[in-house]
Amino acid sequence: MVLFSLFLILMTLVSLSMGYIRIPIVDIISILYGKLTGHQIMGNASETYLAVLFDVRLPRILTCTAVGAALAVSGSLFQGILLNPLADPYTLGVSAGAAFGASIAILLNLSAAFVSVPAFAFTGACVTLFVVIFLSYSSKNPMAGLSSNNLILSGIIVAAILSAGISFLKFIANEQVSVIIFWLMGSFASKTWFDFVVVVIFLLIGLFVSIFFARDLNLVALGAKSATSLGVDLKKTTLILLITGSMLAAICVSVSGIIGFVGLLVPHTVRFITGPDNRKLIPLSMLAGAFLLLLADTITRAVLPHEIPIGVLTALTGGPVFCWIFKKNRFK
Numbered sequence: 001m002v003l004f005s006l007f008l009i010l011m012t013l014v015s016l017s018m019g020y021i022r023i024p025i026v027d028i029i030s031i032l033y034g035k036l037t038g039h040q041i042m043g044n045a046s047e048t049y050l051a052v053l054f055d056v057r058l059p060r061i062l063t064c065t066a067v068g069a070a071l072a073v074s075g076s077l078f079q080g081i082l083l084n085p086l087a088d089p090y091t092l093g094v095s096a097g098a099a100f101g102a103s104i105a106i107l108l109n110l111s112a113a114f115v116s117v118p119a120f121a122f123t124g125a126c127v128t129l130f131v132v133i134f135l136s137y138s139s140k141n142p143m144a145g146l147s148s149n150n151l152i153l154s155g156i157i158v159a160a161i162l163s164a165g166i167s168f169l170k171f172i173a174n175e176q177v178s179v180i181i182f183w184l185m186g187s188f189a190s191k192t193w194f195d196f197v198v199v200v201i202f203l204l205i206g207l208f209v210s211i212f213f214a215r216d217l218n219l220v221a222l223g224a225k226s227a228t229s230l231g232v233d234l235k236k237t238t239l240i241l242l243i244t245g246s247m248l249a250a251i252c253v254s255v256s257g258i259i260g261f262v263g264l265l266v267p268h269t270v271r272f273i274t275g276p277d278n279r280k281l282i283p284l285s286m287l288a289g290a291f292l293l294l295l296a297d298t299i300t301r302a303v304l305p306h307e308i309p310i311g312v313l314t315a316l317t318g319g320p321v322f323c324w325i326f327k328k329n330r331f332k
Helices: 002-017 025-037 046-082 094-107 116-136 142-146 148-172 177-184 193-212 214-220 224-229 234-256 262-274 278-303 310-329
Strands: none
Touching: 002 025, 002 046, 002 278, 025 046, 046 148, 046 193, 046 214, 046 234, 046 262, 046 278, 094 116, 094 148, 094 177, 094 234, 116 148, 116 234, 148 177, 193 214, 193 234, 193 278, 214 224, 214 234, 214 278, 224 234, 262 278, 262 310, 278 310
């Protein structure tokens, strides 16, 4: 935990220093220390550095880390409750549902209302989740509907339909089409302190629920019958955690657009390091997700010659890893 936190802090300082205006890490530490303590420890370019740090980079970087953490926690919940390393908000169609809802809000020009896009995104994610559960549910064999294969296949079907719906929204949109296209590719450009606060509030709620049900998640890994015999209310736990994961995915999509594969790769990788205990896996995945997405955002913002949408980079790197995980687990 400490090592993960140190890596994240170091990555944050490096990211703050990089950009069109280079700021030495020593000056960053001095400015942050001065702001926190009230001391004026600044150099000649203090006003420029202050504006760059507190008006541009800090809101973007902190929002990025919060979104990465939330996506990783969401992926941990989906993988833990479905017992499948391929499960995440992206593969279950929840991200597509949130994107569809948010696209409607943008199309209706409701983005000025401070709750409209997040509210539409959350509604879209929840409706998608319940449709996926409905499609995978069988009245003849109720427990079969909770199987990961049924849910993932249903998610793929619903996501395909929603993708067509998003394409139709882009077709009928006029002035908003460029906003929808750019937003769907994922980006942290022009993020504000308000975006950061909104994501952090939902992240803390999701983290609390996740830690509270971490023991139940560990018991679910033993199998449905064993978990039930040990006192786990399987249907209640599954529903609560799926809704929590969907909530986290929805708020992330509403703020940053679709950023795929973070919820898939991070929990799967951290599981190799910490083992399957969700009491350790969830908080460490949160830190690792924040680190990974911040690294990707720093590359797209300050390393590449031209900034590209972060969703493009995560898809290009996450897609091959997704194929590897699928191939590895195919015959298990």
